[in-house]
Amino acid sequence: MAVGNAAMIKALFQIKANLDSGIPQAVQEMAMEALTGPQDCVDDNVKIYQKRRDRVVKALGSMGLTVPTPEASLYIWAPVPDGYTSAGFAAKLLEDIDIVVTPGSSYGKYGEGYIRLSLTTPDEQIEKGCQRLESWQIPSP
Numbered sequence: 001m002a003v004g005n006a007a008m009i010k011a012l013f014q015i016k017a018n019l020d021s022g023i024p025q026a027v028q029e030m031a032m033e034a035l036t037g038p039q040d041c042v043d044d045n046v047k048i049y050q051k052r053r054d055r056v057v058k059a060l061g062s063m064g065l066t067v068p069t070p071e072a073s074l075y076i077w078a079p080v081p082d083g084y085t086s087a088g089f090a091a092k093l094l095e096d097i098d099i100v101v102t103p104g105s106s107y108g109k110y111g112e113g114y115i116r117l118s119l120t121t122p123d124e125q126i127e128k129g130c131q132r133l134e135s136w137q138i139p140s141p
Contacts, residue, residue, distance in 0.1 A: 060076070062133070104116060
């Protein structure tokens with residue numbers, strides 16, 4: 001509730017209506033344009049993420065991790081090796097080869113036993129990370 005000068009209350013209402021009381025009209029109009037405009041960028045983005053996904057899955061496989069290939073995702077969920085927790089394995093990757101992953105335990109009890117790798121990183125970084133993974137021997141816990 002707000003009480004005060006009518007002009008100020010009207011201005012406050014406009015701000016609230018456009019910022020935090022639903023999706024702002026400008027964002028709705030941009031979404032409509034994106035959905036009704038040319039869609040060739042969608043196929044281009046799908047190809048980029050498929051290439052990244054396949055490269056990361058290959059690198060993880062070369063380490064001995066069995067990773068199902070996701071059909072649609074910006075992330076790869078990989079099981080951690082036996083004897084590791086998700087946080088412990090994530091820490092080991094960071095300490096040993098400077099790779100940042102998210103421990104699955106960050107997402108609750110069902111995430112434990114997995115790490116999450118992002119495919120939103122630029123191709124050059126993905127390749128650098130994959131090379132580091134492929135050259136690393138997983139140490140015993």
